[in-house]
Amino acid sequence: LAHAAPRGAFSASALAEPAAEQAAAAAGGAGRDEEAVFMAKTAADEEVEKRRLAELKATNMTAFVYELQKYVDQINATGPPPLAPDNELRDVVLRSSTPPSRLIDDIYNYTFRSVPYEDAMYICAPEQATLLHLLARVMRARECLDVGSFTGYSAGAVMQALPASGRLTAIEIRGEYAAIASRFLSQLPARLETRVGDALAELRALEAEGRLFDFITIDADKQQQQQYYEMCLRLLRPRGLLVMFGMMLYPTEEDKEAIDGLISLVANDTRVTTTMLPVGCGVQICTKKGERALTGPLVPPADLPPAELRAYMLEAELAAIDVALADAERARETGGRYVPRPPPGAPEPPHAGGGGGGSGALPGPKAAGAKQP
């Protein structure tokens, strides 16, 4: 699960990095020998280390965060060494990116202060959160799903890209972390739906409810990532975006095996177009091709103010265009053998040259199952 913890980004206002730490970072982080020492630690060593870190946390938060970075380097050393993040490069990336919002910063700082360090270091890296925000914005995403939300850092970055009528569904197995996320994220205009439970069960339930999403992020336990991928692909609308974290660096050999298997599946999966970005622990981005998976005509949520309502309807038209484009692409790829089925209960789509094709005929995914006003 390990993310490379954000060097120099604590409190987002970038605390100055101690000179000795800078030198260590420049030297390239933990190597295989250090990893062996790390793996050979006894439970008693761990106890001593826990006490040392607790004391550091109470007296010097900056030093504490950099100590955590060392742990992350050691954990990440089980990944392919040449892929370990280059900290100097990361600093350049962070300095060149829009700084995180106040809320995102607050979640980050609260997590480091209040969550046990062995969990806190799994927080998503700031450059990954910024990337998610940007992608959700470009997608004009409205219905989003976050699998493995932890304290809501990446979920918050996505939610801040949504319109007020947008919604993010957050799945997290640990109730105490979901509660932290909810406390922060309920301040945002977009809606938050929290689902506390095992991701496989929650994803099954979402499918049974007929839900569809524009934008999905997966960042939970890596052993199940392949199953999450398959299930999330079904929950993703055509031309929607699926983003998976932890695709280049892994805490254990078992995770590496699971992710290696997933990478060869995804790279050759004709249902998606995909690429990997070496950002943080490795970000796999997939866009779903083809088949219509939408049901029911469009209805906006009740009580939308006029400006939001207009935006909603226009977005729905865009979503309908996405579906039509995906259908056309699939038909082209199959030499015309693919004929999209109209969703149940919907009027027949207009045939080529018939014009129209707006949200009445080709319902948008963003309010699946509802009726046209």
Ligand SMILES: C[S@@+](CC[C@H](N)C(=O)[O-])C[C@H]1O[C@@H](n2cnc3c(N)ncnc32)[C@H](O)[C@@H]1O
């Ligand atoms: C790497 S962290 C996610 C970090 C998060 N994306 C962020 O923004 O900081 C992984 C999260 O997945 C959760 N998780 C692990 N296994 C899970 C499961 N089977 N179902 C749901 N959540 C799970 C963990 O409790 C943890 O909070």
